[in-house]
Amino acid sequence: MEPLSHRGLARLSWIDTLYSNFNYGAEDYDAEGNEDTKVPPEGSETMPYIDESPTMSPQLSARSQDSGDGISPTPTDGLGTGGERDAGKGLEMRKLVLSGFLASEEIYINQLEALLLPMKPLKATATTSQPVLTIQQIETIFYKIQDIYEIHKEFYDSLCPKVQQWDSKVTLGHLFQKLASQLGVYKAFLDNYKVARETAEKCSQSNNQFQKISEVSGAVDSTFLILAPLPTALLYKPIDRVTRSTLVLHDLLKHTPADHPDYPLLQDALRISQNFLSSINEDIDPRRTAVTTPKGETRQLVKDGFLVELSEGSRKLRHVFLFTDVVLCAKLKKTAVGKHQQYDCKWYVPLADLVFPAPEESEPCPQVHTIPDHELEDMKMKISTIKSEVQKEKAGKGQSRAIERLKKKMFENEFWLLLNSPTIPFRIHNRNGKVGACQPCSAWEPLAAAAHHPPCAPTDLQAFVLSSVELQVLTGSCFKLRTVHNIPVTSNKDDDESPGLYGFLHVIVHSAKGFKQSANLYCTLEVDSFGYFVSKAKTRVFRDTTEPQWNEEFEIELEGSQSLRILCYEKCYDKTKLNKDNNEIVDKIMGKGQVQLDPQAMPTKNWHMDVIEMNGIKVEFSMKFTSRDMSLKRTPSKKQTGVFGVKISVVTKRERSKVPYIVRQCIEEVEKRGIEEVGIYRISGVATDIQALKAAFDANNKDILVMLSDMDINAIAGTLKLYFRELPEPLLTDRLYPAFMEGIALSDPAAKENCMMHLLRSLPDPNLITFLFLLEHLKRVAEKEPINKMSLHNLATVFGPTLLRPSEVESKGHLTLASDIWSHDVMAQVQVLLYYLQHPPISFAELKRNTLYFSTDV
Numbered sequence: 001m002e003p004l005s006h007r008g009l010a011r012l013s014w015i016d017t018l019y020s021n022f023n024y025g026a027e028d029y030d031a032e033g034n035e036d037t038k039v040p041p042e043g044s045e046t047m048p049y050i051d052e053s054p055t056m057s058p059q060l061s062a063r064s065q066d067s068g069d070g071i072s073p074t075p076t077d078g079l080g081t082g083g084e085r086d087a088g089k090g091l092e093m094r095k096l097v098l099s100g101f102l103a104s105e106e107i108y109i110n111q112l113e114a115l116l117l118p119m120k121p122l123k124a125t126a127t128t129s130q131p132v133l134t135i136q137q138i139e140t141i142f143y144k145i146q147d148i149y150e151i152h153k154e155f156y157d158s159l160c161p162k163v164q165q166w167d168s169k170v171t172l173g174h175l176f177q178k179l180a181s182q183l184g185v186y187k188a189f190l191d192n193y194k195v196a197r198e199t200a201e202k203c204s205q206s207n208n209q210f211q212k213i214s215e216v217s218g219a220v221d222s223t224f225l226i227l228a229p230l231p232t233a234l235l236y237k238p239i240d241r242v243t244r245s246t247l248v249l250h251d252l253l254k255h256t257p258a259d260h261p262d263y264p265l266l267q268d269a270l271r272i273s274q275n276f277l278s279s280i281n282e283d284i285d286p287r288r289t290a291v292t293t294p295k296g297e298t299r300q301l302v303k304d305g306f307l308v309e310l311s312e313g314s315r316k317l318r319h320v321f322l323f324t325d326v327v328l329c330a331k332l333k334k335t336a337v338g339k340h341q342q343y344d345c346k347w348y349v350p351l352a353d354l355v356f357p358a359p360e361e362s363e364p365c366p367q368v369h370t371i372p373d374h375e376l377e378d379m380k381m382k383i384s385t386i387k388s389e390v391q392k393e394k395a396g397k398g399q400s401r402a403i404e405r406l407k408k409k410m411f412e413n414e415f416w417l418l419l420n421s422p423t424i425p426f427r428i429h430n431r432n433g434k435v436g437a438c439q440p441c442s443a444w445e446p447l448a449a450a451a452h453h454p455p456c457a458p459t460d461l462q463a464f465v466l467s468s469v470e471l472q473v474l475t476g477s478c479f480k481l482r483t484v485h486n487i488p489v490t491s492n493k494d495d496d497e498s499p500g501l502y503g504f505l506h507v508i509v510h511s512a513k514g515f516k517q518s519a520n521l522y523c524t525l526e527v528d529s530f531g532y533f534v535s536k537a538k539t540r541v542f543r544d545t546t547e548p549q550w551n552e553e554f555e556i557e558l559e560g561s562q563s564l565r566i567l568c569y570e571k572c573y574d575k576t577k578l579n580k581d582n583n584e585i586v587d588k589i590m591g592k593g594q595v596q597l598d599p600q601a602m603p604t605k606n607w608h609m610d611v612i613e614m615n616g617i618k619v620e621f622s623m624k625f626t627s628r629d630m631s632l633k634r635t636p637s638k639k640q641t642g643v644f645g646v647k648i649s650v651v652t653k654r655e656r657s658k659v660p661y662i663v664r665q666c667i668e669e670v671e672k673r674g675i676e677e678v679g680i681y682r683i684s685g686v687a688t689d690i691q692a693l694k695a696a697f698d699a700n701n702k703d704i705l706v707m708l709s710d711m712d713i714n715a716i717a718g719t720l721k722l723y724f725r726e727l728p729e730p731l732l733t734d735r736l737y738p739a740f741m742e743g744i745a746l747s748d749p750a751a752k753e754n755c756m757m758h759l760l761r762s763l764p765d766p767n768l769i770t771f772l773f774l775l776e777h778l779k780r781v782a783e784k785e786p787i788n789k790m791s792l793h794n795l796a797t798v799f800g801p802t803l804l805r806p807s808e809v810e811s812k813g814h815l816t817l818a819s820d821i822w823s824h825d826v827m828a829q830v831q832v833l834l835y836y837l838q839h840p841p842i843s844f845a846e847l848k849r850n851t852l853y854f855s856t857d858v
Helices: 007-013 015-019 060-067 085-114 119-126 135-141 145-164 173-181 184-206 208-220 233-256 262-284 373-396 400-420 448-451 466-480 650-657 661-673 688-699 705-708 711-723 735-742 749-762 765-783 790-806 815-838 844-849
Strands: 290-292 298-311 316-325 324-333 343-350 425-431 436-442 501-513 520-530 532-537 542-545 551-563 561-571 588-596 608-612 617-627
Touching: 085 119, 085 145, 085 233, 085 735, 085 749, 119 135, 135 184, 145 173, 145 184, 173 233, 173 262, 184 233, 184 262, 233 262, 298 324, 298 466, 298 561, 298 765, 324 466, 343 466, 373 400, 373 542, 448 551, 466 790, 466 815, 520 551, 520 735, 532 551, 551 688, 561 608, 561 617, 588 608, 588 617, 650 765, 661 705, 661 711, 661 765, 688 705, 688 711, 711 790, 735 749, 735 815, 749 765, 749 815, 749 844, 765 790, 765 815, 765 844, 790 815
Parallel strands: none
Antiparallel strands: 290 298, 298 316, 298 436, 316 324, 324 343, 425 436, 501 551, 501 617, 520 532, 520 542, 520 561, 561 588, 608 617
16 A cells, blocks of 8 residues: 555645536535646655545555544435435434544544554653753754644544534534634644654654654554655655544535524635645645556646647647656537536547657658748738737726727737647647647647657556546546647637537447459448547448358447548468467458438438448448437336346345356356456447347246357347336436445545445345345456457446446437536446445455445545
């Protein structure tokens, strides 16, 4: 476990970011000076997005378990039920938050006690003829630690009985307010830290006796003790404690009614804590440059700037961000008045995938149309003239309409100049064969130089594919991280780019013609997702033919997709033709074609037949589109004798099993022959195969095992997903859905741990056992990520909405708003599943036995 040395300072700086991305109707509390908040020095551990993954394994607090003090954070079983009043729900959530915090406060006090142990014998020897340290040295090294201990001991002793005797009348805002008012002690501690560290090091080097004491003491808690090998950990350990209390204040305020007597006191305590952390951040680093992904990995922003991208023969302004492991190209989204500005990701390339071919190896650079110098100079003169006219109108108090008209003209001319001035080509080569052509804006320091000299050598980096959730978090952070704050000019033109489609695309691949000789042929279907084309379906191989007749239907999930691509391959069975990189046989691509997915023209009820032409080959296909809100409705089955659309409790009772037979058999088959299949659970199976399996399971067909062994593995994976999707209520239940949404949004790790584990215990046994069974299976799939390319994040993205999406989905607006609507709900659902996937193994028996889960992260 890495020390938690620098988490605290970065956490508060990013509370706004967290709450803006995961804000489910909760109150927002903006940290003062949010745009200028800071992070610890380079190389330190940072946690900009607070606790997006479990910080450590759940452990039981020894004192809480053994001393009989009666602390129990476990709320009543009614948490999150539909009939529960909001006030009651908030009361239980407050208890969860406080109980977790109380347990970690106890651990912190124990650590302070351990730290103070050597101080007493040292002081006793100071007055003898052979002192280990002088009084002055002792007071310097242990400066203010006794005061910090007494403050927290008093706070703990006051808070503990209030949590023990928990009811609606309990008030505790004054305790947090008092704790916040004593933060000056921490400031004094920090101001003395450098001298204390130097004194401890000198004494340790010159005094063997002190060195032995420090080694023994360091063994007590090497992440905290000033005498330990990692002294910087001590500097931030108390500050991490302040940050913990700040996170708790956020969570408490979120679940405290505005008319509650605690509310103004908690607000005041939060303000004091934020100001304190902001002042500490100011002293450490001039600006923040880090973002933490949902996976918990930290990326540093190296440089950002504007580039002109050459896309399909036209020039487009892009804001490019170079991180330590990825370069991301984005554009500023058009937003309504009063809304926060955001970026849209256009494409990204992991630095590990960047290649820099020698000039003789690279393809010739495409001809870039340049504007003659005299035309550029003429435009500069025009802009200058318009600026003068604007000033004259202002001085003469001219009409506002005239001024706005002139400004608009000026902006248009400036934008034209910005796009047409750059002439230095900068090509981004992807090892997958993709090339992006950009030109640095002359007004800014070129990003190209930094990109050609990445912060890590390519051998130190790993290739990866970002899930939609990861990419959304990364792109969302760009607005806060950017160093170049102002776009050179603002264009008032409407964005003519399509927002893309969100929902399900149904595609039937019928047949293909135009092959010159017989071959083993198949097609793959790809859709674009944030600039990358992702393989979503694959037809079977039609052997020895020039006119394959597939007639296979697929259901493809779209996430802002704008294009459908069909690729036609010849299957190669020659084992001598192995790819040196991955030891896989490379199939021959016969052609590829692409169609645009127009939101306005997409057929939604009837199938629309079309033909894609590629290299003389014609592929015939049909497609129709189903919007997300229409396709995700859960409809109970009218036939309760089957398994699809029937409650899981009914199925397990009928089968006398703990986990439904369909779940056990599908998972067994996937683990037997599909766990190494590339894109397993992401690649769609043939719709007719899935429907055949569905019918067989519903009819309890005796030949089901034979069918499974003969069926394409993607169809089996698709059947498992369909089973969970068609449950009349989600596996994690409608009743607990609001509580899952609230629990995953908690900032404090201990409170989140308490809540998320309590919610699992609150599930009906068939649901819980099935969920844990599926959870372990998905973890085993993710272990094969190097082969199957399915990470925990990919699996959470696939299964999160399937397992959590409520039964009734209200229509929430037009298709153009689908991305905004979808992102908040689905991101939360994905995060819930990801939390459990990243958690250490969860045992059903252990979960039921333990009613108290505490994190030791203090």
